[in-house]
Amino acid sequence: MDLTGEETAMSVAKDERGRSWGRRAVVAAAVVLSSVVVVPRAAATSSSLSEFRPCEPNPAAWCATLSVPERWDAAATTGMVHLNVVKRAATGPGGATKGVLLADAGGPRGGSAGALRGSWYEQFTKRVRDAFDIVAIDERESGIVCQGPQLSAALPLAPEVGTFDALVADNVRYAASCRPAALKTIDSLDRARDLDALRRGLGVDAVGFFGVSYGTVTGQALAELFPGTIRAMVLDSPQYPRLSTQDYLVTAAAGAEDVARGFAGWCAAHQDDQPEQGSCRSLARVIGTGRVTAERVVVHLRRLLTLAEAGVLVDDRGGTVTADALSAAFFGLLHPQDLPFHLGERADALAGLRARQREDVANRLVAEPESDTQTLLRCNDFYDRSVTTYGQWLSLWHRGRAVAPTVRTSSWHWTWMRACVGTDLGRWRPLPFPVAVPLLVTSMRYDSVTPWTWARRLASDASAPLITYDGFGHGAYDATIWYEPGRHCVAHPVEGFLLDGVEPADTRCQGATAVPGS
Template structure:
């Protein structure tokens, strides 16, 4: 299977009311009501003013990673918030979203709600992972750090789930690079079957409402239920798309937005895909330049020959996967492992080790990198990120079914990222979204007016969301731009002594950095 081409009523703020009620809904749960706060759409009052039951996070873990993060950790607490499945029918079916909170340690301003991107990544896991670092900062002193699992994802109920763990392992071994008519027909049949499995396992009604349009509405419910008249939000990668969508839908409800690793609001999905391919090639070229002077460089000592050296190492896997214990490293896994390593310079060393292993018919490190990308734990259990990624993209973006366009995209993609060229004639394939059981709910991009100052952070060597995307988003929102010179995907709250203080100061004081500010 190939992946997808990526009237208001103003109500008073109620005083916070917290009580521990044994056995209601579970022993040790702290019931808290801080909303409704700020603007509340008519007919949604019960959602905006609902009580939240905060409790130990252990039962909210859904993967090996989150079990480790949440186990016996007293600094965090979790809850679920109820929202309508379909906001046009607020009295109909409801769903529940997972929340994780680390409380402010000092004079609290409000909540800082975060989303790490994907689409499909867990905001609860992201908040838990950032918690210890954030607690020691001015932001941790002034804000509750709140991560949420968007609808269909992680601890939210129900989950988007399309493939079983075994089916996901098998799908990774299915290389799907044959672009002959028979090969294309086989791949498209698999993509159609995947869409059908998603519908059967998740439900068509849920799939129709997992897109960003509905996540933005959920975010406003969270804002109110957490007791904040205005939203303070940190979004990474696809999370910037959520933030920009919120700004367009609720400009008057925004206090502060930090958007790091921006999705470009001016590009359609085809141009975004090609720009991303070029971004990964730029990152690969930087890796090759870093590797070349090393005595142990797996790609040799001439960066100009690195594309060919990489292809010569990985392409044989298409015919002869390498044994890794009871599993096999496929060609697609090797490419995925390399892509994972492009997200951060810290992974360049492991990538070089993995490619060196491959020379010796071993694949442990590349398999570990691919497993990390797919959120597969050591027990063989997968998180929801891959299934949710496809589900969200299929309702967020128009379907591309014109084969001439698909053929052109395949050609342009190979030209933009030659290190990933599999050597087959370029040909487009209908992806799973072409067979999706519900139509897309694409939101037309509109100018945003009435926003307070917003902060976009963009990294010059970002492979997944190229630098220009951040420039364009900052212009679209009329906000400030902070440039980081580096090779990685996102940077705020990762310990950079230039970026972090600027972000902290903005979130607390709403002061933007001077125009043209650059960090490195």
């Protein structure tokens, strides 16, 4: 395998779109700086944007404050929320020739402005930084304080009838703890309304939008509410909020299984490589003699899961490896993106696992209470209250296992979604993506946080092109990805779409960690 970056990226055009939506791409970026401040209701509840001033201690960024109603559906009777805004002015000689690009870094954690003020800005390619003022706001969930759920992250992934009632009670306690109570119902529709208020404050009729990961949920809400204000939208590694809670978790489990199988395919293809190149040699030797196929790797991984579920799997230091830890292992393949050596390290770790006699399992640790508003937003965006009983939750677990026999479930999605069970959270039911909004979808091929199937489904729904980076990671458009051919293969159509309105064909970009036949 060539790791020098000299290999050319493979781009496979699946259709002949190549169309232009014929409008100048304008980019407006909203970036978060610090905590949201909630103040008592003022006489005027309309939104307003303060004057931009150089940020401290980074004068290369510009800071302002956006004031919006605490509750958009009750603007006349609630207070105001003051959101920090960050702008990175266009660096080209002509200034912001393409306008404003609104940006959402995902999370959700309420930190897009701080991210843009810092290193996230470097992930935008030079052509985009030259042509656009990139702006982002401090998402409103930063202004809420909730005493986080303690049991959801502490309990084993597999449902237990003896702990279900305690789990529900803890979830209800969590939802009731959020302050101010007026912000308890926040969802991505509220975030989208904040972004549109920012657009109005910037004095532009239309903007571009770039969102990655959870920021794609906000982008889809923005398209639903304000389709006529978007000149071009790029959604990278998208979430798919149109699924029911049950289908969301089942497809997430299938996505995690896809990543595990992708890893098996990569291992089979690189069992003879040198360790310094990113090799699966150590794991192939443990699996046995003869040529190791992808299917043999999968069989070995499932054997490890069986040992872990029996409580007899240990690592090379003798520490017990639980089934939950094994299920979560493939989330570690996300960063850094498309790095063969990182996959090789994971193969080495798996090669060190072995069986031992069962020993007493240590007492479970319950998480200390801490502030958590991510769960609140996720529940309001994705929880449809269709799973409320232990029987329903157990049935959903078995559905996930049926499509993910190697990893059982997507541990990340399962853990945060079960923190919603039993609460009164959840209200947004998104409409189909408006086909009138110019959309480009990008995705890594193997991504356990936002499965490739979600990107494919969103692109299909919106009749939008899909750029797939064939490799492991989270976030396909990123100027800091080390592998130059893959990086440029994604960046070129994104730049053409945002700057010039050129809609590319569906494209596959060869990465350094591409899996043969994927």
